Amino acid sequence: MPEGKIIKALSGFYYVLSDDQIFQCRGRGVFRKNKVTPLVGDNVVFQIENETDGYILEIGERKNELVRPPIANVDQAILVFSAVEPDFSTALLDRFLVLVEFNHIKPLICITKMDLTTEADRAEINRYADHYRDAGYDVLLTSTETEDGIHELLPHLQRIISVFAGQSGVGKSSLLNALRPDLHLKTSDISAHLGRGKHTTRHVELIDVADGLVADTPGFSSLEFTDIDAEDLNYCFPEINIKSEECKFRGCLHSKEPKCAVKAAVENGEIPAYRYQHYQDFLQEIKDRKPRY
CATH class of the missing domain: 2.40.50.140 (Nucleic acid-binding proteins)
Structure with a gap:
């Protein structure tokens, strides 16, 4: 057969x-x-x-599978987030990163629309990019208008399956069109009222790009931690996971435990406060989740 x-x-x-x-x-x-x-x-x-x-x-x-988008055997997730229109959101990015890390998929952070940024915007985006690079992530700053960063993305796509994922309107289809102009994928303007884009991708499809397969996917409307337990969350934040080895108590959740190395690292600036706050928010969300039967 x-x-x-x-x-x-x-x-x-x-x-x-x-x-x-x-x-x-x-x-x-x-x-x-x-x-x-x-x-x-x-x-x-x-x-x-x-x-x-x-x-x-x-x-x-299957070595892994995602529900939204419905796809299996993914090697890499390219998390596409715009610098502006819609505004860059570390909270949403961290939510994506947790789900990708939990599914043992390598993430690549791609920040788009850098051509639309002001000097102050660029300084802020570069500061965030440095934080994520320090945590061990690859971060690319791109623009489909000026083509900045586009060619840097190509080597990351070779010989693997990558999924392009991110909030609606951040430019996933525009990015794919820049990588392969012959695709002519439909794009859409941002809604001024809602501050986000319309869904322009209606199904999941693997496309041949740079000797690899890339999935353009529908935008995400919700991201829930339905399968992640409180003890798993630590492993989904690389810098927290590394620092947790220095915690006094095994199984430390870095919340209310004494002599926690993670909390100390946040206080002295080794771990960005917003990353730790998102960890705390997600931990509480998982604890508040209704039990599964």
């Missing part, structure tokens, strides 16, 4: 890439019965019914 990778899912059909050819497939009823949904990024075994159509018979083991 032929094998391939799902590169697009649309209206009940799955488009499987196999030996440089794309086959339109449906999922067998057994998937619905077992409550398993094929996802973009899945490695599958399929049966060919005719020259272009077939049925997916088996789904390979």
